Amino acid sequence: xxxxxxxxxxxxxxxxxxxxxxxxxxxxxxxxxxxxxxxxxxxxxxxxxxxxxxxxxxxxxxxxxxxxxxxxxxxxxxxxxxxxxxxxxxxxxxxxxxxxxxxxxxxxxxxxxxxxxxxxxxxxxxxxxxxxxxxxxxxxxxxxxxxxxxxxxxxxxxxxxxxxxxxx
Amino acid sequence: xxxxxxxxxxxxxxxxxxxxxxxxxxxxxxxxxxxxxxxxxxxxxxxxxxxxxxxxxxxxxxxxxxxxxxxxxxxxxxxxxxxxxxxxxxxxxxxxxxxxxxxxxxxxxxxxxxxxxxxxxxxxxxxxxxxxxxxxxxxxxxxxxxxxxxxxxxxxxxxxxxxxxxxxxxxxxxxxxxxxxxxxxxxxxxxxxxxx
Numbered sequence: 001x002x003x004x005x006x007x008x009x010x011x012x013x014x015x016x017x018x019x020x021x022x023x024x025x026x027x028x029x030x031x032x033x034x035x036x037x038x039x040x041x042x043x044x045x046x047x048x049x050x051x052x053x054x055x056x057x058x059x060x061x062x063x064x065x066x067x068x069x070x071x072x073x074x075x076x077x078x079x080x081x082x083x084x085x086x087x088x089x090x091x092x093x094x095x096x097x098x099x100x101x102x103x104x105x106x107x108x109x110x111x112x113x114x115x116x117x118x119x120x121x122x123x124x125x126x127x128x129x130x131x132x133x134x135x136x137x138x139x140x141x142x143x144x145x146x147x148x149x150x151x152x153x154x155x156x157x158x159x160x161x162x163x164x165x166x167x168x
Numbered sequence: 169x170x171x172x173x174x175x176x177x178x179x180x181x182x183x184x185x186x187x188x189x190x191x192x193x194x195x196x197x198x199x200x201x202x203x204x205x206x207x208x209x210x211x212x213x214x215x216x217x218x219x220x221x222x223x224x225x226x227x228x229x230x231x232x233x234x235x236x237x238x239x240x241x242x243x244x245x246x247x248x249x250x251x252x253x254x255x256x257x258x259x260x261x262x263x264x265x266x267x268x269x270x271x272x273x274x275x276x277x278x279x280x281x282x283x284x285x286x287x288x289x290x291x292x293x294x295x296x297x298x299x300x301x302x303x304x305x306x307x308x309x310x311x312x313x314x315x316x317x318x319x320x321x322x323x324x325x326x327x328x329x330x331x332x333x334x335x336x337x338x339x340x341x342x343x344x345x346x347x348x349x350x351x352x353x354x355x356x357x358x359x360x361x362x363x364x
Contacts, residue, residue, distance in 0.1 A: 022178065022179075043199075046200070047200060105180075107177045107180070108177055108178070108180055111174065111177050111178060130174065130175050130178035130179070131178075131179075132175060157171055157174070160174060161171075161174075164174075
């Protein structure tokens with residue numbers, strides 16, 4: 001049973017880890033915070049695995065946990081939980097050093113910084129939207145209505161475009 | 169900048185960041201297993217405390233009410249034995265590591281020590297729990313006298329032995345199934361963390 005859960009967990013994590021990591025990135029102040037948050041996310045997902053009821057897809061469910069953890073355990077609180085974070089239990093490191101990365105990375109930093117300026121609810125909707133989740137999935141995860149999600153996304157897009165254009 | 173561009177930039181990081189989480193997974197696994205172990209120990213200790221809470225007044229009354237000297241002595245000794253068992257379990261519990269007060273590595277070393285204490289407790293259960301308990305129960309029974317009571321006393325002795333053997337093997341099995349695998353996991357994690 002545990003082995004079966006572990007296989008599901010590992011497969012789902014392999015498919016979604018980068019997406020979840022990107023979500024964590026907007027709630028973290030620096031790479032260490034991101035690592036800590038992501039680790040907390042992994043712990044919570046693994047511990048909740050037995051209660052997954054397949055009412056939604058596993059990835060949607062993982063996004064929901066990720067957002068809940070990120071919203072509840074913002075960086076300062078996570079740091080208090082020193083037990084998990086004193087050692088390099090989780091490594092997040094660049095996989096390549098080519099030039100295109102540098103250029104795209106700059107744009108990514110700008111985008112992240114603009115997202116970080118949004119309020120918590122908008123941040124959540126934005127990250128899910130940028131991960132190309134449907135309005136219905138976003139509504140399922142955030143508890144908003146689909147209409148509300150659509151309205152929010154329209155407004156957020158405008159805000160983001162303005163913010164990015166200003167910083168270029 | 170159009171929205172597809174936003175999505176493209178947002179998703180441009182996947183191949184740039186590599187997540188290595190094996191050790192983290194091991195930590196989750198160990199923690200989950202330890203939480204389960206602590207729950208079991210808590211339940212066992214609670215059952216023993218309830219037993220002690222019942223034994224003390226019951227045998228205090230029997231020491232007062234039953235006229236046979238040997239039974240009175242056995243009752244008092246059983247009360248002492250119950251208190252001794254409660255203290256023994258409490259002392260073992262003192263080694264339980266506190267939550268979130270130290271580094272994870274220190275926590276693991278303390279957890280390892282706690283598991284070893286629990287293992288020693290169960291390994292020696294024959295000498296501090298089974299044999300004294302069995303002897304005192306027999307003493308209590310014999311206190312009523314042997315005349316015309318040989319059959320029930322033999323029955324009682326057989327039941328006592330069966331119970332003792334079952335308790336002994338249950339504890340041996342607990343060491344094998346509950347403690348040794350967890351010790352191995354904690355050791356593995358300590359090695360992994362100390363290597364990094």
